[in-house]
Amino acid sequence: MSEVRTKAALAKEAAAVMNRMTTVQKNEALLKMADALIAEQAILLEANEKDIRNGEANGTSSSLLDRLKLNPSRIEAIAEGLRQVVELEDPIGTVLETFDRPNGLHIEKHRVPLGVIGMIYEARPNVTVDAAGLCLKTGNPVVLRGGSAALETNRAIVGVMRQALAETALPVEALQMIEDSNRSSVDEMLKLNGLIDVIIPRGGASLIQNVVQNATVPVIETGAGICHTYVDASALPKMAEEIALNAKVQRPSVCNSMETLIVHSGYAEKHLSSMAERFREKNVELRGCERAQKLVSWVRSASEQDYATEYNDYILNIKIVDDLDEALAHIRRFGTMHSECIVTESQENAARFLAEVDAATVYHNASTRFTDGFEFGFGAEIGISTQKLHARGPMGLPALTSTKYVVKGSGQVRG
Amino acid sequence: MSEVRTKAALAKEAAAVMNRMTTVQKNEALLKMADALIAEQAILLEANEKDIRNGEANGTSSSLLDRLKLNPSRIEAIAEGLRQVVELEDPIGTVLETFDRPNGLHIEKHRVPLGVIGMIYEARPNVTVDAAGLCLKTGNPVVLRGGSAALETNRAIVGVMRQALAETALPVEALQMIEDSNRSSVDEMLKLNGLIDVIIPRGGASLIQNVVQNATVPVIETGAGICHTYVDASALPKMAEEIALNAKVQRPSVCNSMETLIVHSGYAEKHLSSMAERFREKNVELRGCERAQKLVSWVRSASEQDYATEYNDYILNIKIVDDLDEALAHIRRFGTMHSECIVTESQENAARFLAEVDAATVYHNASTRFTDGFEFGFGAEIGISTQKLHARGPMGLPALTSTKYVVKGSGQVRG
Known part of the structure; x- marks a missing residue:
């Protein structure tokens, strides 16, 4: 089985456990992840140094190298971002509506996680941590596929965060990263209906158009702005x-x-x-x-x-x-x-x-x-949706949720 | 330009006008459509007779012929369905949230129409009327693509409803029907990003899978139930x-x-x-x-x-x-x-x-x-969503809406 399918299947299996995690358990995990990023920053900086050297050797632009570059204060800022997500209200479990039918059925509409989220993005290491934090906070396993320019950095970051998760109630397998930097690994993610529930692309117009044009998994389109x-x-x-x-x-x-x-x-x-x-x-x-x-x-x-x-x-x-x-x-x-x-x-x-x-x-x-999740007061954002389905504009935590109808009866059958 | 592109473009143009229609104007249009279906039932029955004869000649199963068959009491029931949609609360224009930011920005989240909806379905003529009613009530132009077995019936129904629309404030072009019964017309609809905002398929598993596998336009998947x-x-x-x-x-x-x-x-x-x-x-x-x-x-x-x-x-x-x-x-x-x-x-x-x-x-x-829109008390349903994005379970009128952030300032700029 390919790396993509294997890891998506592990994430899918973790979804049932993630569904059961309490807000306290999820917050503890995020704080452990934040602490680990600080404690293990030497590992992150070393890996980042490799990406930077590779980038320089490949003639990567200085602005891209700047976005890729980590240093202690940037790592501190990234960890602080996770701590801020801890402070946000957990939307999961909220009962959005309740109604009773004349036949005695009691119906509730609950907020539930979306499921396995596939994130496809470019070379900013902070997206790796932001996306992991926002997805896990909302009970969603996440499969990360970042740009190849940040491969070493992302591998180190995800390694440190998974190690932290191992000491928490959350399943380690809820956090997956695709290391195959061939374009074919993206193409495979886009068609994994049944294992990935939603794809969220973040990046330039060509990355987003590739996702929109080729995905059979539902997509939340983000970004392009004229x-x-x-x-x-x-x-x-x-x-x-x-x-x-x-x-x-x-x-x-x-x-x-x-x-x-x-x-x-x-x-x-x-x-x-x-x-x-x-x-x-x-x-x-x-x-x-x-x-x-x-x-x-x-x-x-x-x-x-x-x-x-x-x-x-x-x-x-x-x-x-x-x-x-x-x-x-x-x-x-x-x-x-x-x-x-x-x-x-x-x-x-x-x-x-x-x-x-x-x-x-x-x-x-x-x-x-x-037009920005922080400016709107959402405390964080996973992206800005430019489609009309599901979420539109800056997407805070509720955009990473779905709903479920819970119906309680006493033997009702349909006549 | 192909029939599909031409009609979708006309629908798209009508979207701006539909956005402005009041609940009263939309309800008047639906009532006119209902009256016209009754008044012109001779036209509908004659067209339906052709479909039935074609179906018999092609060896269509009797259960399918039964679903296709119109008679005065079925037409009355279909028209009554439209009148019931008139009674439903119009979700458009509702302000879902308002919040004020420390910098003085006032932000409101409004419910707005989804935009042009593409309906792809099989041979039940009542879906033609139901979908038209639900989409127009929520301010959405609709492009209908029904099964070829009901082509004559659907053409007559849509003709009668468009004639009724012509006497109302609503733009006639908000109601479109694709007459090309080749599979290629479906394929073209599925890729019309920019003209069609959402595709909703209704029918058997193979129809739905074709849409999910080939659409680049966002889809609301419905139906399959094990x-x-x-x-x-x-x-x-x-x-x-x-x-x-x-x-x-x-x-x-x-x-x-x-x-x-x-x-x-x-x-x-x-x-x-x-x-x-x-x-x-x-x-x-x-x-x-x-x-x-x-x-x-x-x-x-x-x-x-x-x-x-x-x-x-x-x-x-x-x-x-x-x-x-x-x-x-x-x-x-x-x-x-x-x-x-x-x-x-x-x-x-x-x-x-x-x-x-x-x-x-x-x-x-x-x-x-x-699990049904009527049984849940929604008064109508456009389908039952089996995906997690946007809508899940029986979809009433709110599932046919999107949102828009309206921000009012007094010269605020970002620092």
């Missing part, structure tokens, strides 16, 4: 500038940053040049429609392809529109249903925008950068 | 017999009927022969393990394959076990996570069974036949 900010005619210029600037440059590499600024023509004629100046100060390259180019001479021409691109970089499209309808149509065409914002003083336009834009999160007068 | 009833040592014999008999023979063709009866050896030694007699009276063929065969001479031998088969017929497997753990292991191995029952007077065993069996619906002392 986010817009629409500055309406009545927007306050200072507020509009601060929100737009923040949405673009506070952290351009992430999914909730802005890719296209849509500006009402009335606002643009008076204020676009000053807004453009703010972006120039931050070294943001501007591309735009003809009308934007007329108002700001150094704006380059934006193609259809540009409007459809998630730059994740210091590049911004500008599109001038004559009314809210034109803005809504642009978002409908190019948005990825992630995060969309209107800056306006018109309550009527705000209400229409919030109601009509079909996205996980819609904003009135605030930066799209707030 | 359901067990476990009769524990302390079960009351009369109650156990009534529940087991009901679970098997009240309607053997449906997914929530029982396929395997698991019996504690202590109970079996005293009561299995009397229980077997009850099944014999109902012409149920019994297959079983060696121990069951020893206790009841006319029980045939059950193979592993038998335990893994959804008979949907007057056939039942019997498996004798020595304790609850053995029963749980059998269910873990062969169950499809649909509906599972324990009959026992032991509160301890009942509690363990209800907690440990991983199924959409678990029963103590009641027939598995109750």
Whole structure:
């Protein structure tokens, strides 16, 4: 049997035991894992050093190497993340609804674990620990498949965490890591219906599209974000500038940053040049429609392809529109249903925008950068769902649960 | 452009309008559709007559022809189903949660439509009307792809309902039907990411497996049910017999009927022969393990394959076990996570069974036949989900919704 099937089967077997674990038992395990990561940090740093050396030898980019790099303070932060998950309320076991039927049946809807979760992600070692913590806290075994660039680091991390689990009530086999770094191991995970209950991909657009296109196991799609900010005619210029600037440059590499600024023509004629100046100060390259180019001479021409691109970089499209309808149509065409914002003083336009834009999160007068589990107060997040099924937007612990109907009778049969 | 893509694109365009429809507008449309089905029943009966004649010519089984057949009282029942959906509470627009963040952001979680729903089903014309009613009531455009055996009937039904929609506020294009009865039209629907938001299959195991194996659009898997009833040592014999008999023979063709009866050896030694007699009276063929065969001479031998088969017929497997753990292991191995029952007077065993069996619906002392939207009091159901993502068990109107975070600020940016 392949590594993937063997480990997924072990995880599946552990699911029944995980189902029975109490909140106290799960929290104890997470704290043991956190302590072990600190206590065994020499092992982690040594393994990480190998990944870094391999990366350097393979010409990996310095930004990727930086994301991969561990040091004592990063390990402390990762362990602290686990401790924070301990503080979160355990959603498992909650009774969401109860109802009694005329025939005397008593029906309860309970929150239960999702089952075996397959995580497919890239080279950030902190995802290994975050995902393990969030899945185990919600009673779910997890099969981790991280990027090959972090293989040594992830193996060391998972080894340390499994050793810690061995001293707890939780089954060690609830935490699995696929070491086969061939693409075929991902392909196999995607088709393991019956052993893996849900796949959650985290990473760039190509990783996510591979999962969505090839999985037969149910998927929670995350991540891709072509986010817009629409500055309406009545927007306050200072507020509009601060929100737009923040949405673009506070952290351009992430999914909730802005890719296209849509500006009402009335606002643009008076204020676009000053807004453009703010972006120039931050070294943001501007591309735009003809009308934007007329108002700001150094704006380059934006193609259809540009409007459809998630730059994740210091590049911004500008599109001038004559009314809210034109803005809504642009978002409908190019948005990825992630995060969309209107800056306006018109309550009527705000209400229409919030109601009509079909996205996980819609904003009135605030930066799209707030689409985040921590910013929403969830305390942690396993990802940001961009699909409409099951969970939408930042996913906290409840997104890692399912439900079960428990029916209590006294001999009822159907007539 | 193909028929499928063209119609899905029209449905997608209608989604924005559907989003804005009020409960009153949606209910008016459903009532108009119900009235039209009655008023135009001559058209429906004529079309249905063609399907029946085609079916007879093709040697279609009489049970399938019966399910396909329309008559005035069946049309009345179908129209009445629509009127019942009008009476149901509209989940759309409900604010599920609100919270305020320390930075002053006000966040609301709203219920919104799922988007374009693709229904793929077999030859029952009532599904055409039910699905249209449930989807439109929840603000979702729907693309219907029914079985070819009902093509003429479905075309007439959808034609009449679209004509009725034309006199309402709802967009006619929110109701689409694929007339291409080639398998390729199904395959195309399954890959229409971006135009279809969710696929819901309803029908036999092969239809559902085709959808699960080939869809790249998110799917809500429904239907397959290998359901067990476990009769524990302390079960009351009369109650156990009534529940087991009901679970098997009240309607053997449906997914929530029982396929395997698991019996504690202590109970079996005293009561299995009397229980077997009850099944014999109902012409149920019994297959079983060696121990069951020893206790009841006319029980045939059950193979592993038998335990893994959804008979949907007057056939039942019997498996004798020595304790609850053995029963749980059998269910873990062969169950499809649909509906599972324990009959026992032991509160301890009942509690363990209800907690440990991983199924959409678990029963103590009641027939598995109750897993049904109407029996649960949902007033209607679009299907019974056997997956853990999004919805599990009987799906009422809320299962046809998604959520959206609405965030209201006053210029907040992320620091």
